[in-house]
Amino acid sequence: MDGAIPYVRAEGDPYALGLQHGRRRAAALQDFVGDSLCRLNLLLPRPVDEAALAPTVAAYRAAIEAAVPDLAAETEGLAAGAGLSVAQAYLLQLRREVLGYRKVPSAGDCTTYARSGAVPGQEPVLAQTVDLNGDLDDQITVLDLARSGSPRRSLLLSFGGLLGYLGLNSSGLAVGLNLVLGGRWRPGVPPYLAIRHLLDSADDVTQALALLRTLPLASSRSLTLCDARRVVCVEHLDGEWRETEGTQSAHTNHFLHPDFAARDEINVFARRSSVKRLDAARAALAELGADAGPERHFSVLAAPPICVPGNGDVRRERTVAAAVLLPARGELHLRPGDPSKSSTHIFRLEHR
Template structure:
């Protein structure tokens, strides 16, 4: 299969302008995605849903987002206008993972994430991860290059299907990644993907990002990995509780690592085995990786099983749909779309 050339959308200005540029450039693709079994939700969920059925729930999330991160609410409005879709549809694109919720079913994997900083990074901090999702979302990958007028920062982000954020880095030298962890009650609030975008717009360092992150009403459980030149941290969240783990090297998969949250883990036994196996493999490979390793060296860590999860043909199962290596001090986002073992690296830079 030929490697797709990833679309890079450059946008600057006020929030509505950012969203409008994004929506205009992706208009046909976003409308097609919405028409594809409602963003493929109805090919994944156990029971089909309609947009009309979801509308009240989406409205509750919209209210929470408008209150907590109004700039991103305005950007979502711009996305809708640019793409020629309704505002409810634009919010569905932001909330797709929240609508799916979490299911206690066997799975092969989810994201594997690690970061190196300080002495462990030989002066070149790195945050790297696989992106494991269901829904065959390889064809929805976009790179956002955004410069909000009020921020003073510029960010490079990996996006899927109209998302305003997923993972990325900013011009201050901060990188942010994430892992799905399952616990507590998922409720209307700020989706973690939008929270990550908010961090990149408003924080320069790990310390600042943690303060911003802990002030947000997060909608669902996650582990967020943060990295700058001096510090690497994972921050686990469930039901209003945050727990941290510090570097200089951090690794995370899909089970809680902090002893305060581990007893509340809802991951099923099959997924936990996969998560533990991937964590152990990642740590073993990192132990043999020098501090001055290149981005391609890091892709070698991400591209082999069990860290890389192959496609088994079931759209409902998570598999590796991309891998990212971020070098925040250089402003570089290195991406391999699809299975990273099968595609070359594409490099995006802020400079």
């Protein structure tokens, strides 16, 4: 995949943002919902249908409405704009939670690293691969959103109708993520929506951390928060949070904080890949100069073991995108699909 990347620029109240997003992506989202139910039935051990998922969707919807009502309203707008039911629009937000986690061999998942601007001559940067199953590179969309009444815009990489995934805002905050496995996943705010909430609401890492701790996160995850002064990796497990801070950070798919390490549910095959990719990311950080530009970061993200190639199995995680976020500039540099085979697309926040 290396053609034009769908781009949605929207302004207005939450419902209007979702409405514009839905209208722009209506045909693609209808096709995705109709494709083995958002491709869930290509990945789950047993087929499901909307009726079977209705209680799960309703439970998550209630949690989202209570914790992040603006995103609940935006989801309703997305449904109206795309010609979907509200339940289908919620299902688009909940795919990862519906999939849950299984202790099966895996070649990889996302690799993330970040640097703050605290070192002289170094601008803040957050770089990561996006490794997903389901062949989701055809669902990539970039969202540039301005909510009424907010002083900031958000620029996000999204997949298949998601209101959030990873991104940055016009205040200079960037947020990336990694899947980590553990604890009980339960109805709550999916981490992708939590990231969107942080970008809409926080000016910096300090504010984002305070907001994050108020959210009933649905599942285990690691988030990397980056601004001009700080880089913090925060891990979530069963309602608990652990932070690690430095001028730079790297994370893959196993828990790094010692308080959580013994509760890690990653299987031995996936852990081997995770450790290997983490070592490679840390080595790259040690070698990258303070003046390294986006293309230098892509040379790291596009090389093995960080870049995980596909093998034709839709159930297997592979690298479906790589992103370099420059929050001080308001820029998202993106390579869709396998980053070793695609060119860079640059998206900028125009009104900062």
